[in-house]
Amino acid sequence: MINAFTYLDDQLHAERVPARVLAEQYGTPLYIYSRAALTDAYQSYADACIGHRAKIYFAVKANSNLAVLSVFARLGAGFDIVSGGELARVLAAGGKPSDVVFSGVGKSAAEMRSTLDIGGRCFNVESLAELAQLNQVAGESGQIAPISLRVNPDVDAKTHQYISTGLKETKFGIAFDDARAAYRAALDMKYLRITGIDCHIGSQITEISPYLNALEKILELVVQIESDGVLIHHIDVGGGLGIRYDNEIPPDIGTFVKTILDYFDRRGHGHREIWFEPGRSLVGNAGILLTRVEYLKPGAAKNFAIVDAAMNDLVRPAMYDAYHAVDAVMPRNDQPLVTYDIVGPVCESGDWLARDRPLVLEAGDLLAIRSAGAYGFAISSNYNSRPRAAELLVDGDRVHVARRRETLAQLTDGEFALPPDGIK
Numbered sequence: 001m002i003n004a005f006t007y008l009d010d011q012l013h014a015e016r017v018p019a020r021v022l023a024e025q026y027g028t029p030l031y032i033y034s035r036a037a038l039t040d041a042y043q044s045y046a047d048a049c050i051g052h053r054a055k056i057y058f059a060v061k062a063n064s065n066l067a068v069l070s071v072f073a074r075l076g077a078g079f080d081i082v083s084g085g086e087l088a089r090v091l092a093a094g095g096k097p098s099d100v101v102f103s104g105v106g107k108s109a110a111e112m113r114s115t116l117d118i119g120g121r122c123f124n125v126e127s128l129a130e131l132a133q134l135n136q137v138a139g140e141s142g143q144i145a146p147i148s149l150r151v152n153p154d155v156d157a158k159t160h161q162y163i164s165t166g167l168k169e170t171k172f173g174i175a176f177d178d179a180r181a182a183y184r185a186a187l188d189m190k191y192l193r194i195t196g197i198d199c200h201i202g203s204q205i206t207e208i209s210p211y212l213n214a215l216e217k218i219l220e221l222v223v224q225i226e227s228d229g230v231l232i233h234h235i236d237v238g239g240g241l242g243i244r245y246d247n248e249i250p251p252d253i254g255t256f257v258k259t260i261l262d263y264f265d266r267r268g269h270g271h272r273e274i275w276f277e278p279g280r281s282l283v284g285n286a287g288i289l290l291t292r293v294e295y296l297k298p299g300a301a302k303n304f305a306i307v308d309a310a311m312n313d314l315v316r317p318a319m320y321d322a323y324h325a326v327d328a329v330m331p332r333n334d335q336p337l338v339t340y341d342i343v344g345p346v347c348e349s350g351d352w353l354a355r356d357r358p359l360v361l362e363a364g365d366l367l368a369i370r371s372a373g374a375y376g377f378a379i380s381s382n383y384n385s386r387p388r389a390a391e392l393l394v395d396g397d398r399v400h401v402a403r404r405r406e407t408l409a410q411l412t413d414g415e416f417a418l419p420p421d422g423i424k
């Protein structure tokens, strides 16, 4: 995987553009994505799939910016969506409707209808109640819904509990022991067409063994289901491959994909289509968040660097205790290192971006928060009435504004104070 954010002449660059220039021109906090890094990550998946019937569906939730989606659409990716909003984004970015897979535990009838209307590829159904609802919606709109059942294989993905989804204690998927009966039930539903099976066991997974444990169980089920007369055309192995934030050593994308495809071949299932739904591993290290130091606040217990980005811009540290590497855009090597907590202006003790980082800093310095391309802007909010950051996509020495910085007017758009004469 290429690193598109490197130092040239002692200054951090995004591909060939100095990060400092972008901060001056577009302001901070500022998300910057590298087209080369996005392309390289996608290509690693695609190359490892050559010679197999395999397809990559980008998990839109990780980064739903139109520019990012359009990069993947042009590369031929499919899209894994979890809402009608994500569907609208995929279509606006030029994604093919027939390459859209709809995941998620709570699809509404309206979302089902709009995905059916555009000819989506598959619904990953997560409960018997949802099966019944989809059957009804499809019947009412005179269509047949292609489905797979998301099975919860009850395996430990060995990751943070908030991003572990394949244990039976989580809300996700149909319990392994109930799955065969659920397929039988689906077989009797007139407006559904079973096409596959899927699972997703978690995110930021840094070992391949949890996948193989899950797939072992899925294959056991596939054999049973087919003996009941259902044809399983595809197996969707979900997303979840981890990236390097700190000192993790996840398998590289090619090794991960090849190991899984080889596994299916060895087990005699190589004739099926294999689908992947990666999010983080496609975008995580293709993005940084630039922020400027507002104030330094030395203290007896801690030194704080208060920056202009906050938990509303990047919530991962506050939410998952996540580590993001932080580097000075123009490092100063002339003074001793001081250990800082990097914190934002939001009024919450949980508003921190990094802890105990040795840096040489002065007010006004620019910092790059690395590995911010996945679940960064996508989970950002307006908390503390902070306009959301701008997003750029850099391609060589060219810069594309992927999203303008939000304005104060946008913050209150659609809100109404009480009129002076009260509610009418």
Ligand code: LLP
Pocket (backbone or CB within 6 Å): 059, 062, 080, 103, 104, 163, 200, 202, 203, 204, 238, 239, 240, 241, 277, 278, 279, 280, 281, 316, 320, 374, 375
């Ligand atoms: N497919 C399904 C059904 C999912 O639920 C997810 C992620 C993915 C694919 C993509 O997984 P990935 O390849 O990105 O690991 N906000 C958290 C991560 C939440 C993941 C939710 N599901 C974080 O910032 O770490």
